[in-house]
Amino acid sequence: MKVRLKWVEQVSFLAQSESGHxxxxxxxxxxxxxxxxxxxxxxxxxxxxxxxxxxxxxxxKKSRADVRDCVVDxxxxxxxxxxxxxxxxxxxxxxxxxxxxxxxxxxAIKLSAEKYxxxxxxxxxxxxxxxxxxxxxxx
Numbered sequence: 638m639k640v641r642l643k644w645v646e647q648v649s650f651l652a653q654s655e656s657g658h659x660x661x662x663x664x665x666x667x668x669x670x671x672x673x674x675x676x677x678x679x680x681x682x683x684x685x686x687x688x689x690x691x692x693x694x695x696x697x698k699k700s701r702a703d704v705r706d707c708v709v710d711x712x713x714x715x716x717x718x719x720x721x722x723x724x725x726x727x728x729x730x731x732x733x734x735x736x737x738x739x740x741x742x743x744x745a746i747k748l749s750a751e752k753y754x755x756x757x758x759x760x761x762x763x764x765x766x767x768x769x770x771x772x773x774x775x776x
Contacts, residue, residue, distance in 0.1 A: 649673055652680075662715035665673070682711050682726070683762070689768075690726060692749035693742075697732075703740055705775045706733035713764070723764040730770035737772045746770060 639655045648664035649671065662677050664670030670694050675683065686709045697704040707730060714725040744766050750757060755768050 642753045646714075647671070650677075659669060664728075678715070680720075681723075684729060684735075685726065685754070685756040685760055686711050689746075689749045689754045690730075692753045693730065693732070696745035696748055697734075697737075697741065700741055702737055703735040703751075703775075704737065705735070706773075707731070723760055726760060726764045726766045728757070728768045729768070730768065731773060732770055733773040733775050735775050737769055739772060742770055742772060 640652055641651045642650050645651055645661070647669045650662045651659055652662060653659045660680070661674035662680060663673040665672055683768060690707050690709050692701055694704060708729075712727045712729070712731045713723050715721045716724050730742070730746060750766065752769055760766060
């Protein structure tokens with residue numbers, strides 16, 4: 638896997654993935670940026686949420702669960718001093734579907750957290766990573 642990052646100006650960077658996608662990252666005005674994109678550390682949390690959600694949806698669909706939607710809200714804390722690594726990350730899943738069994742959703746999240754999600758497993762080296770979920774019955 639490869640990415641390329643190019644400095645644009647001040648604290649703005651254009652990151653390009655091997656798969657041909659690009660994202661602009663930027664810092665806040667007080668840090669010399671223009672707030673044109675997410676911060677690099679925000680991108681890490683977004684990546685962790687995406688990685689975990691990918692797994693959860695895949696596992697649920699493979700189990701023939703009627704999953705219709707999944708939203709993950711992530712809340713995290715960072716160390717106060719450099720390196721300001723994540724020290725706590727909580728992922729709250731809102732899984733919508735028809736007749737979803739709580740034990741199946743819990744199993745999918747646990748498999749992602751313990752076996753499949755490379756991003757959260759890596760971040761768990763410095764952070765206490767926790768998960769919870771709610772199920773919403775689809776109309």
